[in-house]
Ligand code: G4P
Ligand code: NA
């Protein structure tokens with residue numbers, strides 16, 4: 001997706017060979033028009049899949065996932081990472097290990113918001129090792145629903161996430177695929 005790559009080239013900051021900072025438009029400040037274009041692009045790629053619901057993980061997945069859900073005309077459900085006063089009953093959960101942060105956390109969605117038989121599109125902002133998406137996929141399956149695809153805004157193709165997801169049989173669609181951050185330079189696939 002050309003607009004996204006342009007934005008990354010203009011406003012992305014390479015923090016290390018492993019980490020790209022995109023706080024100017026995705027992870028802190030959010031560019032609504034870009035999110036709308038991202039939502040349209042995911043909707044275009046998955047429109048024929050009979051999607052009932054978009055699922056993401058708070059916080060940074062919500063903006064692109066919401067715009068995707070709007071374009072598809074379906075609800076968005078975001079998994080929570082933290083305990084909530086009101087999120088009490090019937091939780092579907094998964095343990096997610098973050099290699100980046102070197103810690104394990106529990107993510108949860110109430111069973112009230114995922115029903116058996118539903119067709120779910122998972123959307124997330126970054127794909128690194130794929131652990132967040134695998135955890136969301138496990139939650140969707142616990143509900144008896146199915147994952148029809150995974151939409152990723154920025155894929156770090158030099159990390160093992162895509163392979164891990166494809167090994168589980170998931171269709172992965174990434175809008176920007178980064179092959180390297182070496183030398184402070186962002187290099188894209190194709
Ligand atoms: P994984 O799910 O693919 O295994 O990723 P990992 O655990 O390594 O990611 C942990 C957090 O770091 C996630 O955000 C993820 O989006 C983010 N992340 C991973 N690589 C990058 C990167 O190169 N740049 C940026 N900006 N973020 C990266 P999170 O902890 O869930 O936080 P939030 O942003 O949703 O609040
Ligand atoms: Na993030």
Ligand code: NA
Pocket residue numbers: 057058059060061124125126132
């Ligand atoms: Na995320």
